[in-house]
Amino acid sequence: MKQYEYMAPCHFGIEAVLKRELQDLGYEITQVEDGKITFKGDQSAIARANIFLRTAERIMIKAGKFQAKTFDDLFESTKAVxxxxxxxxxxxxxxxxxxxxxxxxxxxxDIQSIVKKAIVERLKSVYGVEWLSETGAKYPIRVNLIKDEVTIGIDTTGVSLHKRGYRLATAKAPLSETLAAALIMLTPWKKDRILIDPFCGSGTIAIEAAMIGANIAPGINRSFIAEHWTNIILAKDWYNAIDEAYRAINKDVEMHIQAFDLDPEMVKSARENAERADVSEFIHFQQRDFHDLKSPKKYGFIITNPPYGERLEEKSDMPKLYSDIGKTFAQLDSWSYFIISGYDEAAKYIGKKPAKNRKIYNGMLKTYYYQYMGPKPPRKD
Structure with a gap:
């Protein structure tokens, strides 16, 4: 089978998670860059990567890579692809x-215009026509220049992969589905361990955890732009990938996932989102203030995205909020807790130095993933 080179962009700071996902799918990694993994695979990788990857933003075929310092360089090198x-x-x-x-x-x-013109000239020459009808399937093209190095990719995804299809209602500052999945996968959490999100908003962290626990592929219920292509990938490749995804689902699991929020409307929306994702049976939603967080379980996980004062008028509330978070979470003294926040003084007011502090870019916003590790529970006999 013909091999292609693919590019999978992701949030800055979660490259290691995406790399592991691609290796688990059986693909060879050829390059790891900030915010992007390049890998090799046959045409079926278009379907499998789009359907199975939890932390990638899209999958692109790498069509060309070259240096260009002038628009003439850009035109001629693009035309040579x-x-x-x-x-x-x-x-x-x-x-x-x-x-x-x-x-x-x-x-x-100008870059967009010149790349388009160069491709048109190449195809007119190869196909022996004076004009291109462009009446067929859609092939979106993306161009990226970094330090005069040009990379051109053909998008196989269409609407970004974080759009799983289950989240119609969102919170004021929603966490994307891909980033929520990455946050979970950066922790040692497993489906047999209790997990609580006390600032659940639209329920994304809890829903992504339940999908991971039940092995539900994130792209199983959505469409992709490359489904309409007939020259690179066959319909049977899509059918095979979907069959593989359905065979992998395991709903016969017992999970203890809890999601709380003070806003009753958000709790209602989160519950509806979980129903659309077909994981509502695994999550207990409740209207509850995070100050009331308690559990009889000795060991467990908290993974959460509390407010971090995106608006200027909210900044003054942050010291007390994070101080209260520190005091409340400390009562569960043998739990592990993981907090993503754009508030750069969060750890100071939580009152405890995290075991790890990972920088992750949520779009253009720099956030910090504070990781507080509790003791490991004793081995089960």
Whole structure:
């Protein structure tokens, strides 16, 4: 089978999680960069990566990589890429996004226009036509320039992979599904351990944990733009990947996941989101103030995304909030707790130095993932 090189972008700071996911799927990693993993696979990897990966934002075929300091360089090098290997004669294609960082060429609109023109010229020459109808399947193209190095990818995903399809209602500052999954996978939590999110909002952390525990593939109930392609990936590849995903589901598991929020409307929305994700049976939702957090269990996990004063007027509330979080969580003295926050003084007011503090970029917002490890529970006989 023909091998392709793929690019899977992710949130900055969670590359190690995505790398592990790709290796678990059986793919060879060729490069790890900030916010992106490159890997090799045959055409079926388009379906499997899109359906199974929990922490990637999208899957792109890597079409070309080259240096360009002038627009002439950009045009000629783009035209030299064998686009006929990826785009059929009737393909509808456009440069959906261009980014440029520390590069000589910085005008993203010009980059988009020139790349499109170069591809058109290449395909007109190869297919022996004067114009391209562009009436067929869609092939969105993305261009990225970093220090004059150009990478061009063809998007196989369409709507970003964090859109699982279950979350219609969101909180004021929602955590994306991909980032929530990564936060869970950065901890030692397993499905047989109790997990509580006392600031659950729209329920994303609890829902993603339940999907991980029941082995429900995140892309099982959504569509992808490459499903309409017929030149690279076959329909049977999609059917096989979906069959693989359904066979892997295990609903015969016992999980103890709890999700609390002070806002009754958020609790209602979170419960509805869990029902759409088909994991409501595994999660206990409740309207509750985090100050009332208690558990008879000696060991457990807290993974949460508390408010961190995104608005200026909320900043003054943060010291007391995080001080209260520290005092409340300390009562569960043998639990492990993991807190993501954009508030850079959170650890100071929690009153305890975290075992680890990982920087993760939530879009353009720098956040900190404070990891407080409790003692390991004794082994079960």
């Amino acid at each position: 064998p686009w006929e290997n990826y785009l059929p004669k009737d393909a509808k294609f456009w440069v959906t996004k261009a980014t440029a960082v520390k590069s000589t060429l910085m005008s993203t609109t």
